[in-house]
Amino acid sequence: MLNDKVVFKESTIQLSHGAGGKASRKLIEGLVAPYLKVNELNDAAYVQAENAKIAFTSDSFVVSPLKFPGGSIGELAINGTVNDLAMGGAKPLAIVSTLIIEAGLETAILEEEIKAMGEAANKANVSIVGGDTKVVEHQKADQLFITTAGIGLVDPRVNLCAKRVKQGDKVILSGPIGDHGITILLARGELDLEADIKSDTRSVWPFVKKLIDVAAPGLKWMRDPTRGGMATALNELARDAKVSIVLEEEAIKVRPEVRGACEILGLDPLHIANEGQFIAVVSEEYAEEALKAIQEVPGGELATIIGEVQESDRHIVLSRSSYGGTRAIDMLVGDPLPRIC
């Protein structure tokens, strides 16, 4: 639930307002929600159309650079929207996409991205059914922005709602975190750092489909931790569900290259964006089956249970190290890595 008492006091919009963390939430609560009656910050909204429950979502992609190890803006634009639908428990049905192009963009660059969109859509088994193209003057955009919207059919077995999240529920993470954000950062070449990592961009629907098949009654909440990372997603859950989340630090997989880059840059991997991972909160009863289901889908082998839900008056996220110490994990503040998606 959004806090409707927030007042947005900044006189101008800054990069941090698009970073997906605290400042973004303030912008939505203080400036968007009062006029548009948005109630929740879910990845996908539900709309009833005759007997079909439709999930409906949209995302703009402004990633810089357009291409990076493991993916590109076109691929991201498809997978990002497919994943938002999946997080709503919906089988992706169709996508519409719009392009905002800076005049002077090389046709070859545009062609590669359109091709990447087509391939990603094929791979995710979703159709791109329409769209729009706008061209703006040179230096009035940055090469190419892509916006995609998607609709999906919500699986009738699914009932996702933060309010169902209770003491003892388990938090499952689909794989290692931070790959996407750090890949983009290194791809910019502004830092004297190199590492053999690539973006994790992919459709997570195959995992979610399996998860629904085996654990739908116990499946309570899902989120793909993109901008703002795991820390922001779980803090939003803690706040919306009025619970605390206790993470086991050792269970959260971070590749050594990502950990190394984060240490050098003073970043927390929990704040770094992912594009092919998701978090699922599942009742204790279904947790082991749910985990196994994800692990059995190719690419899900590294899924783990990373923590659990605790009743608490403090709606926070705690991380417990193997030495027994715990630290509070806050939402992302500021924007250390702008334009990662």
Next chain:
Amino acid sequence: MLNDKVVFKESTIQLSHGAGGKASRKLIEGLVAPYLKVNELNDAAYVQAENAKIAFTSDSFVVSPLKFPGGSIGELAINGTVNDLAMGGAKPLAIVSTLIIEAGLETAILEEEIKAMGEAANKANVSIVGGDTKVVEHQKADQLFITTAGIGLVDPRVNLCAKRVKQGDKVILSGPIGDHGITILLARGELDLEADIKSDTRSVWPFVKKLIDVAAPGLKWMRDPTRGGMATALNELARDAKVSIVLEEEAIKVRPEVRGACEILGLDPLHIANEGQFIAVVSEEYAEEALKAIQEVPGGELATIIGEVQESDRHIVLSRSSYGGTRAIDMLVGDPLPRIC
């Protein structure tokens, strides 16, 4: 139907490729369609979800200036998507919107546009159910770009298809043309021209709803002539339906201020964008009732029958003057008025 033999030969993308005319069509046919399997250039695509036939559409808005007499980018973004759904014979159900904001934009400007979106959505009786916000660095965008996507429920009485358009069908236009494009042009203040006109931005769903109620069996094709204007929309119809369209020049209403500006600038009002008008092709049998239905809705008083469909091997648009002469009306070539929506 798109021509799949078109090859896109330009090495860079230019403003004209976003203008909605010939160059846009070439970009779609030569570069987008081959990868994304887009089949038609309709305003909205149809997706079946259980027993619901859903219309699904998306548009990006990059209009400059953001505010102009009669409207603003926020209002345009809602009405544009509502109108695309209406053109698909669909009652608008829900909208998602994404904002791409240039860092440094004044909060007051953003707030006004969010407010305009909310008001336009209220007026059009459609909910904004979600969205996304991205912020890019200063000078990497032009203040604010808005993308909206919409879903609507297709009225089961409707069967819109260019192939149903036949000899003798009547072409109905909902009101005077050119107001929007000329308003934007004058609002830029680059020309030493002033005129008392304002954008025609509005939801056309109330007209379409009435039209469906009284003339659904005879209603064959609809289009809102935005970028590229009436001339482009009707040329696309002529091509898709393999017919000619013969217009009665005198029946097409153009306000004197718009006609005057067009004469000074060497533009044809038929090429100028509209945001609150639409063209409907209706069988002769239903044409009079259809016209009356539109005229009875407030704001539709100036609707007229502007021409008819003729069988022909030349798939062109002709305009007949009151003196008896006819001239061929081509699609828009180039982009005399960039960024009008």
